[in-house]
Structure formats: C-alpha cells, structure tokens
Amino acid sequence: MIQNSNTTSLKKLNNEALIRKESIEISRSKPVVIVKHNRRYTTDQLQKALTAIKFGMPIAKASRAYNIPASTIRDHMKGNKRRVGRPSELTRAEQNVISDTFSQILSWGYELDYFEIRKIIKNYLDMNGKTVERFRNNYPGRDFVTSFMTRNNLRNRQAKNTLPSRPTRKMKAIKLAIDKECEYISDFYLRLEAVGDIERENLFNFGEIIIPIDPNMREVIYYRGTRKIELVKDHIKNSTHVSVMICGSATGEWLPPFVCYKSPHLCPSWTLGGPLGTIYSNTELGWFNMNTFQQWFECILLAYTKDRPGKKLVIGDSISSHFSPHLVQLARQNSVCFACLSRKAFNLMQPLDHIFKSCETAWKAILKGLDYTSTEIIDKKENQSQNHH
DSSP states (O other), rough: OHHHHHHHHHHHHHHHHHHHHHHHHHHHHHHOOOOOOOOSSSSHOOOOOOOHHTTOHHHHHHHHHHHHOOOHHHHHTOOOOOSSSOSSSSHHHHHHHHHHHHHHHOOOOOOOHHHHHHHHHHHHHHHTTTTOOSTTTBBHHHHHHHHHHHHHTTTOOOOOSSSSOOOOOGGHHHHHHHHHHHOOOHHHHHHHHHOOOOGGGEEEEEEEEEEOTTTTOOOOOTTTTTTOOOOOOOOOSSEEEEEEEEEEETTSOOOOOEEEESSSOOOOOGGSSHHHHHHEESSSSSSHHHHHHHHIIIIHHHHHHSOOOEEEEEOOOOGGGGHHHHHHHHHTTTEEEEEOOSSSSSHHOOOOHHHHHHHHHHHHHHHHTTTOSSSSOOOTTTTTHHHOO
C-alpha cells in the first residue's frame, strides 16, 4: 500500500509539472500584441461631422454616424489640433528661429557639428530664461538634435581629413594639403563675390588674441619623458591669460578692443589704463562665448558701423557657436554679413595673427623680466613705451 501511494503521488507531481510546462509554453507562444489603429475617417467626413454639429447634431450621434472618435471631434471644435507622438520641448516658433539661425550660419561658411548645435540651443534657452527639465543643464541630447535635424532638413555628413596619417605618404600628403588649402581659399573668395561690392571702410577683419598674464609661466628644458615639471614660486596667479578681440577695417581704422578676463567677477582695477573705448568683461574660462561675442558685436562693431550706408562685411574665425539667433537678427537688420575663414587655411588667411605676432613676442619679453611674489596687478602704463613698439 505504501508503494502504491508513493507511485500515485509521483504521477500527480509529474502531471502538475507537465501542466505548468504546457501553460508556460502557451504563454510564451502568444505574446501580447498592441494593435495600432490608423485613422478610419477622411478629412471630408470630419468636415461633414463638424458641419452637422453646428446645425444641432449631438457630438455622440455625429461620432457614430461618421465613425469618428468623440474626443477627436471635441479637439477640432476647440482648435486643439495636436500631432501624434510626444510633443517637442521647443515650440514651432522657437524651432523656426533656431533653424533660421543655422541656415544663416551655414550660408556664411561656418561649420556646425553636434556639439555646436547643442551649445547654440542651450545658450538660446538660457538667454530667454527657459529651462527644459529633460535637458541636463539645458543641453539637449543627441536624440533631440537628430530629430531636430530631420524636421529642419539638416544632414550629418562625415568630413574628410586633409592629411593622411601614414608618414610614408609625406609628399602626397603635402600636395594634397596644398590642393585642399587652395580649394578652401577659392571657396572663400567665391562667397565674397556672392556678397557683392563692399566699400573699403565697410570691410572688417576680427580675431581673438590670447595674451598670457602670468609672469611665473616659463618654458624650460628638461629630460624627455618627464611628466611634471614645476617651478617653486611664492605666488601663482589664478588667471593665466586674457582674451582680446581685435577688429580693424581695410582703411586702417582700428575699433576699440574688447578684453575678456578669466574670472567669476570683474575687478574694477582691471579696467584701468586701457585704450579709449575699451570694453571689459569676464567669463569662467577666459574665452569668448556666445554672450561676450554678442556684447562685442552690439557695443563695438554695431556702434561704429550702424550709421554707415551700404553692406558691411566682417571676416573672422570659424567658431560657429558664437552666433546667437538675436545676433543673426541684428546682423540682418543692419546689413552685416560674416565670412568665415576656413579652419584648414586659417594660418594663411588671417592677417591679424601676423600683425600682432611682434606684439606677443614683446609682451612675453616683458613678462620674462617680471617676478611678482604678491597679488599686485601688472601696471599697463609701466611699460607703455615698450607696448607701443
């Protein structure tokens, strides 16, 4: 009897296991499928339903008669014509402004990549006081940029390198580089011809010059492979450089410089002793960003050129993230066109680098003779005679 009871219990357990296995296989073989229903009505049917409702037909009866959901009829009656899918974080008007800005920047010959597009959108949101919760620090993600490019007819293409990486192709690489530089220069002059005739006094060239201000920074000779080379000094300045925006016209007229310090705050003593009309500002990293570049454009360039007749052409570097939608709008209103110097031939086409090369050399010689051990500032008038040279 004990043996029969054991066999019957084993049979029951096996049957239960088989039933569970079959149920698991059945559940796996029949996954849940969500069926997406497309629109089952035409635009004419929707218009007939709206017309019938205007003449007194109830919404529920019109929904059954024309096979249209009642919620759809209510949305069209209230004017809430929503699109399918998640709504965008930017309104259609904001997207049009940003897309128009990108089109203008590309027409000036500037290059855009994912990071610069994200940076322009981020600065645009910050300047308008808008915060998007889904954007980390108001920086849009790569997926948003991709969908934005798709909606606004922008495409991402791989740029080809100018020089091959193998040293065995040195002569071929040099020839290819020269051909590419000539091609970039030719494209630059073709864009200038498209602008039209420009008077000499309306032709400007700007450039950002980096001036070191730390007298303790020196270049020394040491053994190859040494990672950390340090000079023991009593004091090291927190700010290591100053960015200066220089701009001049083809007639030899120099506009006042725009000085940008690397500091969270602008000290009043830093604004003393400069050239007449100089504007001072500060950024966290000491480089020009969208806000400081727009400030230079409004306070210096437009202030000196807005009353001049005719088009104004401004030639400068190739940093497209400096241009904000507001700056592009001001440039159009005041007939100002920008022309981008190609990054591949920037050293050949930027005359300001060669003009101020001697000034940078003289300034480094002045710094080499200084050995400050306190927080005293460098007096601009102390070496006035040397600065003129």
